[in-house]
Amino acid sequence: MVSSSRLPSPWTVSYGQTFLVLGSLLICFLLLLFIRQLVKQRRPRGFPPGPTSLPIIGNIWSLASEPHVYMKNQSEIHGPIFSLDLGGISTVVLNGYDAIKECLVHQGDVFADRPSLPLFQKMTKMGGLLNSRYGRGWIEHRKLAVNSFRYFGTGQKTFENKISEECMFFVDAIDEHKGKPFNPKHLVTNAVSNITNLIVFGERFTYDDTDFQHMIEIFSENVELAASGWAFLYNAFPWIEILPFGKHQRLFRNAVEVYDFLLKLIQRFSQGRMPQSPRHYIDAYHDEMEQSTGDLGSSYSLENMIFSVGELIIAGTETTTNAIRWAMLYMALYPSVQDKVQREIDVVVGSCRPPGLEDRLRMPYVEAVLHEVLRFCNVVPLGIFRATSENALVRGYTIPRGTTVITNLYSVHFDEKHWSNPDIFSPERFLDSQGNFVRREAFLPFSLGRRHCLGEQLARMELFLFFTTMLQRFCLQFPAGFVPSLTPKLGMTLQPLPYNICAVRRQQ
Secondary structure (H helix, E strand, O other): OOOHHHOOOOOOOOHHHHHHHHHHHHHHHHHHHHHHHHHHOOOOOOOOOOOOOEOOOEOHHHHOOOHHHHHHHHHHHHOOEEEEEOOOOEEEEEEOHHHHHHHHOOOOOOOOEOOOOHHHHHHHOOOOOOOOOOOHHHHHHHHHHHHHHHHHOOOOHHHHHHHHHHHHHHHHHHHOOOOOOEOOHHHHHHHHHHHHHHHHOOOOOOOOOHHHHHHHHHHHHHHHHOOOHHHHHHHHOHHHHHOOOOHHHHHHHHHHHHHHHHHHHHHHHOOOOOOOOOOOHHHHHHHHHHHOOOOOOOOOOHHHHHHHHHHHHHHHHHHHHHHHHHHHHHHHHOHHHHHHHHHHHHHHOOOOOOOOHHHHHHOHHHHHHHHHHHHHHOOOOOOOOEEOOOOEEEOOEEEOOOOEEEEEHHHHHOOOOOOOOOOOOOHHHHEOOOOOEOOOOOOOOOOOOOOOOOOHHHHHHHHHHHHHHHHHHEEEEOOOOOOOOOOEEOOOOOEEOOOOEEEEEOOO
């Protein structure tokens, strides 16, 4: 008689069978994910056409190198309004001045939102100022920022003197190199950031403040990383956060370090605060938080203060810094242009006093050069991504609410409909036959519409004063035998590759 303990149990399953069942379940799960991704990649009815996309990743790899150039080229095939698939994220790209104006101005409210991309949600939780959704939070923070810029900055006549003072610190620091080659990046960055620091913190930081310099450096690195292929992949597949490698992980580590440092700065500059007697942006923000106590709908919070302070610093630093670095590079590259600039400075200002803002109207060639630098170098080629706040109808296309929208500002500045020979650096395009400065409609370095750059006026002041003060004192030239690269370093901004330059004292 056979023992019952030796009878095979109906529940006994071999390891091979277990592996087969789990493998089948995994395959089914992956198949479902694949089908779901393909469904997400289907263009909605009435959506703009676009280039063929790959399964799963869509058109992400096409943006790995010079995405602004790729988008302009695609607009010549599919029209000024076309679509891209960023790994299941349906995106509309606006190219050329006419299409961008039609959307950002004529339908400004509709195209004023920010996309709820995983990267933005991870970095700022869609709060703060630049990345906040179009609604009360954005209105509150933009109003506070604009009022702070007026009250502590551009609205005060004494603020021009503070910029001029920083310009003198800047040229004195350049002078220490005694005409020998140096990389101007860190010096320009520190000088420019101090102008925003005056508004945000009420004081400047010295050029040897290594802690602040380090914060600006990793902030700048994040501006580059936020436009990398890894950032696009993270937006499409946020689950890759579990991977221990990838540039997105460095971006997140940088953000944590910066936010910790900003919190310490906020605490430091909040000391001695008198309610309703603000000394700077941080004090003004504290006043708003106190006034909104008990208002559950208010967006003012310590966390959003950290986000907005960081955004004001990097937005006020990165763009203007790169514009000045490009301007220095092109002055050394085109000595004849530099000579005309200096002759105009000599005639209007002379050498006995520093340039002032009142000189701008009498210096049309300087204005033309600075405008051509901004046009030609496209410091922020794709602006900051937007989203539709409601369903939109543009030129017969239907763009659903929440669609990510990219404004290709590069395509505006190289639009042959508005610029003759746009690939040539020519300040004369901003001058009339009598040599007077002429404003051009298709000039959008600060974007358009509700989300246009709130620091435009400040940026223009800085560019003019730093540029003219520098060229009043120095001639810029490259070291002997050095050939600069004009290929930009890609990121959310386009910055020149590192270069050395000689600033030689002018004989006056």
